[in-house]
Amino acid sequence: MALRAEYVTRPREEIAGVLREERRFLSAAEIYEKLRRIRARVALSTVYRTLERLREKGEVSERIDAGGEARYMLCEPAKHHHHAICRTCGKVEDVDCTAVDRFAQSLRRLHGFTIDDHAMEFMGRCRQCR
Ligand SMILES: [Zn+2]
Ligand SMILES: [Zn+2]
Ligand SMILES: [Zn+2]
Structure with missing residues (x-):
């Protein structure tokens, strides 16, 4: 059971770690690239799914850029700013x-x-x- 919990939470920690390093909006592909550079084994589909979950929980802010691509940043969207x-x-x-x-x-x-x-x-x- 402990093993399973670790398996479930780790991609989220890795992704949050990448987002924490930069005060910029990053696309899922950019986050995926950074994860590969630090040799984190997270699939691109997991990056998308995790970002969606973090957004739903109000931990990241989503922004659609001029090219129509979604970008994400650690933020507290629920706190108005x-x-x-x-x-x-x-x-x-x-x-x-x-x-x-x-x-x-x-x-x-x-x-x-x-x-x-x-x-x-x-x-x-x-x-x-x-
Ligand atoms: Zn600047
Ligand atoms: Zn903000
Ligand atoms: Zn305002």
């Missing part, structure tokens, strides 16, 4: 939402419109790449 993404190196900063609250207030005042949901991300250059 936004992402500032560097166009040069891909590094992601979590940013809070206080400016949006002010914007929502003025939208309500000027247009009588009440926002009940929003999603946005910011593109630009990080401190290192500027």
Whole structure:
């Protein structure tokens, strides 16, 4: 039984380990490549399945890139925040939402419109790449 538990949890640990190393959105194929480089024996289909499970559990954030490919990053999507993404190196900063609250207030005042949901991300250059 102990052996079986290890077999079940290990790919998840390996994949989470790869994601933990980088504050960037990675595709399943990129994660698979990194796993191969550290000689982790995880099948690509397992990478896809594990990412889907981590996403459902709210441990990773999913983002569809311009080419339509899904990319993943360790994150807490359930805790409301936004992402500032560097166009040069891909590094992601979590940013809070206080400016949006002010914007929502003025939208309500000027247009009588009440926002009940929003999603946005910011593109630009990080401190290192500027
Ligand atoms: Zn985040
Ligand atoms: Zn950068
Ligand atoms: Zn927000």
